[in-house]
Amino acid sequence: MKFQLFLITLLFLIVPPLKTFGQSKGNNIDWDKAKWIGYTEDNRLEKWAARDLMRNQPPMDINTWQPTEKELKVVRRKTYPSVLLRKSFFIEKDISSAEVAICGLGLYELYLNGSKVGDRVLDPAQTSYEKRAFFVRHDVTNMLKEKNSLGIMLGNGFYGQNMAFSPRLAYGKPLSIMVLNIDYADGTKESIVTDESWKAHNSPILFDNIYHGETYDARKEIKNWSSFDYNDTSWGSAELMKAPTKNLLEQQLEPMKKVREISPIAILPAEKGWIIDMGQNMTGWLQINVEEKEGTEVKMRFSEHLMPDKRNIDPASTGIHVTGNTQTDVYICKGGGVETWEPRFTYHGFQYVQIEGLKNKPKLDQFKGWLVRSDVERIGTFKCSDDLINSFYNVSMQTIEDNLQGLLSDCPHRERCAWMGDAYIVAEAASFNFNLKGLWQKTADDIETVLGISKAHFKDTFPYDSRAPSNVSVGKRLNLQARPDWGAATVMIPYFSYIYYGDTTIVKKSWNMMEGWMAYLDEKVQEDGVINGGYGDWCPPGGNVNMDTPPALTSTALYYQSLIAMQKMAIFLGRKVDASVYKQRANTVKKAFNTRFFNEETNSYGSQTGNTFALYANLVNEDKKQLVANNLSDLIMKDKHGHFSTGIFGHRPLYTILNGYGHSKVTKHLWEITDYPSLGFVTKEHNLTTWPEHIANWDKTKRYHRNSFNHPMNSGFSASFHESLGGIIPDEDHPGFQKFYLKPTFLEGLEWCEVGYKSPKGEIKSNWKRNKGKIIWSVTVPENSVASIQLQMYTSKQIKLNKKRVKSNTFELTSGEYVITIK
Template sequence: MKIQLLLITLFFLVVKTETVFSQSVDENINWDKATWIGYTKDNRPEKWSARGVMRNQPPMNINTWQPTEAELKMTPRKTHPSVLLRKAFTLEKEIASAEVAICGLGLYELYLNGKKVGNRVLDPAQTSYDKHAFFVRHTVTSLLKKQNSLGIVLGNGFYGQNMAFSPGLSYGKPRAIMLLNLIFKDGTKKQIVTDESWKAHSSPILFDNVYHGETYDARKEIKNWSSYSFNDTSWDAVVLMKAPTTNLIEQELEPMRKVRKVNPIGILPAEKGWIIDLGQNITGWLEIQVKEKEGTAIKMRFSEHLMPNKQNIDPASTGIHVVGNTQTDIYICKGDGEESWEPRFTYHGFRYVQIEGLTKKPSLEQFTGWLVRTDVKRIGSFECSNEQINNFYNVSMWTIEDNLQGLLSDCPHRERCAWMGDAYVVAEAASFNFDLKKLWQKTSDDTKTVVGKAKAHFKDPFPYDSRAPANISVGKRLCLQARPDWGAATVMIPYFSFIYYGDTAIVKKSWKMMEGWMAYLDEKVQEDGIINGGFGDWCPPGGNSNMDTPPALTSTALYYQTLVAMKKMALVFNKETLAKTYEQKAILVKNAFNAKFLNKETNSYGSQTGNAFALYSGLVPKKKAQLVADNLAQLIMEKNNGFYTTGIFGHRPLYTVLNDYGHSNVTKHLWNITDFPSLGFVTHTHGLTTWPEHIANWNKQERYYRNSFNHPMNSGFAASFHESLGGIRPDENYPGFKKFFLKPTFLEGLEWCEVSHKSPKGEIKSYWKNKKGTITWSITIPANTTALVQLPMYTSKQIRLNKRQVKNNTFKLTSGEHLITIK
C-alpha cells in the first residue's frame, strides 16, 4: 500500500511502468460521441514559459565567424502551455474488457488511477496533422476498479511546435480526443469519452518544445491528480477544441520507447557547472537524480562537441543557428529529498551535457542517458576480426538508430526532418539491420500527404506539378517541391520494402502516387532521357563545393532505377502492358545516359561517383563493366592518391562495386587509412561515434564545423557489410528473400567474418574464416528458400560443398546448413 501511494504521489517523477499494455486488434472505433478537448488558460511565469530565439548564418567553419550584436540578439517566444485533463467515473458492474483509444496532439501521456498506461513515449508519431493524425489503443481492463479516474498530460510535440524555424509551423495548441470502450460481464456496454464534463489545469511543465527542450517545476506537481479521490472542484472546465483533422488513423508503426540505457563515462569540470560525457552520441534524454533545496533550477544544455578548452559544450553542430537556441532542459527542485526526473515531451541529439545549479560535484550514478527511438526490432548483425571495420559498422548502426524517430530523420537535433534523399540512400543498409516494414509504409503514407503542396524548386527549371511531393515527406516544413533525385524515394522506398520484406501492400497503397511521380518526370522533367537538375551527389568530403559529379548524372541514374523498379512492381499486379512501357523507357534512358556520360576511350563516367553509381544502377554495358570498375579503382588510387571523393550517392555502393569487380584491395586500403578524407579519420583520428553530415579536415585544436554530426544518409555504405562481406543479397525477382544470392568478398587481412539477417522467411547466416589461405564458409539457409552461391573469383576446382567438389563456381543451395571450403 505504501509503495502504491508513493507512486501516485511522485507520478510526475517519471514512473517506470511494469506492465506493457497490448494493442487491441478490434477495429470498431466510433468517435461520434467524443469531442476534442484542451485548455487555453496560461498562468505560467514569463521567466520560464518563454525562451530567446536568434537567427544567424555563420560560415560552416565557425572558427572564422565574427558575430555582430544583431546576429546574437535574442527574441523571446513562448510555447503553448502543457495541460492536465481528468475525469472521474464509477462502474457499477463487473468488467469483461476495457479499451482506450486516444489521440493526444502533439504528444500525450495517459494515466488511469494514478498510473501511467503503457511504456510508450513521445506518442503518437508525427504526421501531417491537417491530413491525418494517429490514435493509439490501450487495453486497460486490469487497471479498472469500481471508482476510477482518467488523466491526460498534453505537450506540444511537432503539432504545437512554434519555436524552431518559424511560429507558422505550429498547427495549434495541444488537444486530445479519447474514448474508453467498456464491455461488462453481463454483455452490456458503456463508453466514456472526452467531452465538456472533463476538468483541466495547468501542468508542472512550464515549457516544452521538441527542438528547444523542456522546463519542469516540481513545486507545481499536483499529488494524486489522476486518482478518483482527488478533489478537482478548483479545476476549470475544459475547452472544446476544433478538430485538427477528420481523419483519425490507428498508428500501426511501432511506438517510441526508451530502448537502451547509456551510462556516462566521465564528468568534467566546466566554466559553469559540470560536463557529463556519455561517450556516445545518442538521441534521447538524460535522467537525473538530485538532492537540492526547493526552487533550485538545474539547467542542462546538450551538444555533440566540446569547445577546444573542454570547459564548455559547443552546440553549433546541433543547429542553434537555424532553430534559434541550444537544446536545454531545466528542472526546478521541490526540495523534499532525492528527486528523480526526465523529460516527457522533448528529445535531444547529444553526447555531452553541461549541467549547472548543483551545489557539489555530482557522481556518475546520478545520471542515465536514454536512447529513445521507434522500437523496431533488430534483424541484422555483423562482426569481423578487424576492430576498425567493426567500428564502422557500429557507428553506422548508431547513426541509423538515433534517427528512427517515428520517421527516418536527417539528423536528431537541427532539422529532425524526413528528407527523401536521405531515406533513399540509407534504406538498404537500414533494412538489412532493422525491421522497417511499418516505418517504410508510414514514410510512403507521409509522402502522399505532401503531394502537390510545395512550390517548384527555384534551382531547377522544372515547373510546379500537383503530382510531385516535397523534398521533406511530412509536416509543414517541406523545403519546396521534390527535386528529381530526392523525389526518387517516392518509388524506391516502396520498392525497397517490397524487395527486402516481400511487402506488396505498400506497392498497392502507393501505386497511384508512384505513377503520378513517374508521369511528372516523363512529361515535364526528362529531355530525351536525361534529367538536368537535382541536388546531386550531396556532401562529398570537404563539402558540396567539392562535388565532382554533375547532378544530371545521378538524377538520370535515379530515374533509370525508378523505371526498372516500376516495371518489376507492375508485373506483380499483372500490369504487363504498363511494365513493358516502363521497360522501354528504361532502355531509352540507358542509351541516353551512356551517350552523354560514358567516355568510351577512358571507360569512365568522369568521376568515382559516376563510375560507382552507374555500375550500381545497372547502366553500364556488360562489355564495359569491368573496364569501368578498373577505372574507378584507378581514379581512387592514382588520380586521388588513395582517397575517395564520393558524396552520398557514390559512397552507398562504392565498396560493394569495388569488391565485386576484383578491387577489394582498394576497399581494404580505404578501410585501413585514418587520415583525411577517410572513414577512419572520423572514427579513429577524431573518435566520433556517429557519421557527420560530411567529412571535413577538422583541426582538433579548433571548434568542429557547424554541420550536423549525426546524419544517417552517410550510413548508406554499411549495406556492404551484409551484401559484400557477408554476401547476402536479395533477388529482386523473388522479393522477401524467397530466393537470394550469396556472393561474399573474403577481404584480405580478415581472419573471419560473421553476418546474419532475419529475413521474412527466416534467419540467413554467413560465417567464414580464412586460415592460411584456406576459407571455410558456414551458411544457414531458411526453410522454403533457395540461395544462388556466386564465387566468380574462384574456379570450381577450388571449391568444395559439404566436402564434395562442385561443378561450377555458381550453384544453388536449398534450406539447411552448408559448409563450403575454398583453397
C-alpha cells in the first residue's frame, strides 16, 4: 500500500495536472455538459449567397489597365451560411445572479428574450482558432424572467473566411458553445447549455464575409425569433459540431465597439446612384435609413478614393486586386415604412460609399457612420499652435484607431493582418496614446501560437526554426517565417509593454518565447555580430525601389536593440547570468555594427535611416553621436534638398533624433514644407486623413496608386509629439513611469504646446508657451513618480523653478505641479 502511494505521489510530481478546459479568471466555467453546435443546412439562393472573385491581379500602373473579360478570370464562391440558434426555458425561483459564458465563431451576437445582450460588436477577437479561442462573459441577471428564450446569431468572421485570398484560410462553418449559470436565492444552481436540444434556422444574412461585406434580406427577418412566445416547431435541430480547439480562454482584451458616430459631409451624384463622402478615412460601417418598396436592393460599395471624374468610387487601394472584389454591403428592403440597418459581421476601411437602388436623391441625415475598434482607453493628448503639425498628430491617431481591431492590423481593408514589423514600428506612438496593455498581451500570446508553423521564404538564407514565429502573428495567412527584422516584435512588444505600462506579467509569460527567438538568431542567423538581410527600411517615399539602406543595417540594429531589452528584462527576473550574457553579446554586435556600417571619414552610416536608427538604437559611440546627427542634417538638407528619404524604420525616430541633437530647425523645415515628399504633401496638398502605405508623387488628375491609404506603421514617428515636443520619455531602468525624463524641444515657430499622458502612475502634463522672450513650462508629476528634468541646452542661470533659481540644468521633481521659466 505504501509503495502504491509512493508511485501515485511520484507520478503526480512527474506529470503536471491537466489544465481545466476553459479555465479563466474569476469563477471557472464548467464546459463539460456544453456542446459545440451549429447548423449546416443552406436554403440561400446562389444569387445572394455567392459573389464573383477576380483572380488576376492588375499591373502596378492601374491608370492604363483595361482588362478584357478573359483577363479578369472570374470565379464564383459561396460563403458559409449565417445561422440562428435558440433555446427556451422556465425559471421558477428567485434569482441571485446569472451569467452567460459564450464563444461564437467566427462572430456572434447573443440575444435574450428578444433583446441583444451587451453592446459588443465583432465578438470575439480573432485568434489562431486551432490553438485557442476566446469566450466572453455577460451578466444577464436583470434580463431573466419566468419564461425565457436564448438566441445566438452566428457569422463567419475570420473563422469561416473562405472568400479573400484563398478558401484554404477558412477553419470551418460557424459554430458556438455557451453556458448560462444561474444562482438562485435559495443557494441552488442551474445551468443551461448548448446541445442538440437547441433549434436552428438560417438567418436573414444571406452573405457575410469579413473582407467582402454583407447581404441582408429584411424580407426574411423572423420577428421575435429569440422570444419565448415564438413558435419554433418549423425550425430544424441544431447540429453537433467538432470542437475547433481544446483551449477555450476568457477574452481579457477590451471588446470591439461602435466608439464614435461620424456624420457624412456631402452626397455627390454618381454615374450609378450617389456617393456619400464621410469626410475622413475610417474603419467601421454605414448605418442607413431608407424607405423603399419591398424587394428594393440597396447596394453600397466602399472605397478610400474616387475616380478622377468624381462620379465613381475607386476601390483599387482597398485590395480588390488581392481579395478579388470591392467591399460591398447589400440591403434588401421589406417595405412598409422607414427601415434602419447596419451590418453585423463585417467592417470596412473607407471614406466614400457609392450607393445604388434608391428611388430619390438621399439626404445626409439618412446615413450615419460608425467608427468601430477595440474599446481601449485614450490616454494621450497633444495640441500646439501650428495647425499643420496638429494635422500630423491627428492623422496619426486616426490611422492607429482605424487599425485596432482586436489586434493591430496593417490596414483595415486589403489585408487586415497583424504584421509584426508594423506592430513594432507603431508600438511606442500607440502606447503613448492608447492603453494597449491588453492588446500587447494578446499580441505576445498570438506570436506564441505561430512559433515554428511557417516555412522560411525560399529567397532567404535564414533557416526554418521551431523557435521562429511567422511574419503575421495570428490566423492562417501568416506569410511565411518571420524575417529577423519583423521578428524583432517577439521581444520588443513585450518589452514596450513592460516599459510603458510596467507590465511584468507579459515579461514572465513571454520569457521562454523571447529567449528561444534570440537563441535562434544567435545560433543560426547572425554572422560575427551582423544579420545579413530582412525586409529592410520598408516603404520609403516612392516605394521600396527607393530603399537606400541595406536591410542588414536595420536588422542588426534591431538585433542589438532586442539584446539590450533582453538584458534589462533578465535583470528584472533576477536572471543575472542571462543578463550578463545578453550584455556581452550586445557589446559584440555594437562593435561589429560599427565596423561594418560606419564611415569614419564622413561620420555617417550611409543614409538618413542609417544615421537615425543607429542613434535611436544607441549603437553610435559617444564621441561620434553629435557628428552622426550633423551628418543626418546634411543628408536631409543638402543631399535630398530638404526632404526625408526614410522608410518605416528611419522615420520612426527621425524628428526625435534631430531635435535631441540640436537640429530642430531641420524638423521645423520638414514640418513646414508641403511639396513631395513631405507630411504636408499628404495632409495639406492631398487632404488625406490617414497615412498611406507610402508617399508617392500623386497627380490629382489621375487615379491614386493601388497601395493602401490607411497604414499605421507610418504613424510610428508620432511618438515624437510626446517624447520630443512634450519631452516625456520613459526611464527604461524604472518601467511604468516610476521614474521618467522630461526633456522637451521648444520648437521654433510654435507659440505653445500642450502634451498629456495618463501613465500607470497618473497624469503627466508638459505644457509650454512663449511669453516675452521667456518659455513658461508647466509640469505635472503624478504621485509615486519622479521626473528627471533635462535642459542641457540651457544654463542654470536661465532656469527658474517656481520663481526660484536652480543649481543645475538637470534636476529631479517629485509628485506635484511646477512652473519652470526659461530665458
